[in-house]
Amino acid sequence: TPDPRAPKDFVALSTVDPTIIQEMRYFTPHNFVGERVDGYRQPICVLTRPAAEGLHRAQRQLLRHGYSLKVYDCYRPQRAVDHFVRWAEDLDDETMKAEFYPEVDKTRLFADGYIAERSGHSRGSTMDLTIVRLPARPTRPYTPGRPLVPCFAPERERFPDNSLDMGTGFDCFDPLAHTLDPRVQGQQRANRLLLKNTLEKLGFVNLAEEWWHYTYKPEPYPDTYFDFPVAWKSLSARR
Numbered sequence: 001t002p003d004p005r006a007p008k009d010f011v012a013l014s015t016v017d018p019t020i021i022q023e024m025r026y027f028t029p030h031n032f033v034g035e036r037v038d039g040y041r042q043p044i045c046v047l048t049r050p051a052a053e054g055l056h057r058a059q060r061q062l063l064r065h066g067y068s069l070k071v072y073d074c075y076r077p078q079r080a081v082d083h084f085v086r087w088a089e090d091l092d093d094e095t096m097k098a099e100f101y102p103e104v105d106k107t108r109l110f111a112d113g114y115i116a117e118r119s120g121h122s123r124g125s126t127m128d129l130t131i132v133r134l135p136a137r138p139t140r141p142y143t144p145g146r147p148l149v150p151c152f153a154p155e156r157e158r159f160p161d162n163s164l165d166m167g168t169g170f171d172c173f174d175p176l177a178h179t180l181d182p183r184v185q186g187q188q189r190a191n192r193l194l195l196k197n198t199l200e201k202l203g204f205v206n207l208a209e210e211w212w213h214y215t216y217k218p219e220p221y222p223d224t225y226f227d228f229p230v231a232w233k234s235l236s237a238r239r
């Protein structure tokens with residue numbers, strides 16, 4: 001059977017705002033699973049048009065102050081979520097634990113709200129993102145097999161990211177990644193609040209457990225969990 005296609009109002013973010021940086025982690029092995037996730041066929045950010053236009057408005061404000069948004073994940077097919085569930089059931093596979101969930105038991109990742117079996121990402125208006133100071137510093141490529149460092153280690157020790165210091169890396173499944181965790185203070189808290197305040201004024205809602213996770217509201221598809229692959233081919237509007 002042929003792959004499902006996206007409704008007409010799904011777009012590649014780059015066609016709405018080519019200046020937003022994209023580092024699509026689930027297309028790469030640098031994520032909590034340790035391999036490319038099912039359904040990510042191309043490293044592109046796909047979103048509903050209203051969500052992409054909301055990010056474009058946020059980006060215009062940030063660019064004026066010398067910052068850019070950077071997305072790590074956008075629309076996520078249901079088959080990718082199913083891959084996360086299969087991975088979570090395999091308790092022997094802790095390949096990436098030392099970086100992404102050093103202190104949370106693998107059996108708790110869904111119950112504690114870090115990963116969802118029905119994810120807002122599959123509805124197309126949810127994304128994971130951060131802020132980068134321009135000009136963006138080059139980043140070191142991820143090399144599978146190199147020793148991993150906890151995502152909540154100080155910025156100079158954890159995996160290098162050219163983003164502002166948010167107190168933890170992306171997809172750090174730990175209470176320290178809760179957006180308003182009281183242990184995160186000073187510049188790190190200010191950076192989280194810059195992201196939160198910029199996006200909330202434009203209609204985005206944050207997930208309290210993850211400083212990087214936002215949903216644009218109102219969502220055009222509040223009850224539909226899509227499964228078309230992340231690929232240009234899935235989209236009608238290709239530029």
Ligand SMILES: C[C@@H](N)C(=O)N[C@H](C)C(=O)O
Pocket residue numbers: 073113114115116117118119120121128171207210213
């Ligand atoms: C897996 C992480 N990036 C994420 O998006 N978590 C939320 C809870 C989700 O899976 O929707």
Ligand SMILES: [Zn+2]
Pocket residue numbers: 073121126127128212213214
């Ligand atoms: Zn997310």
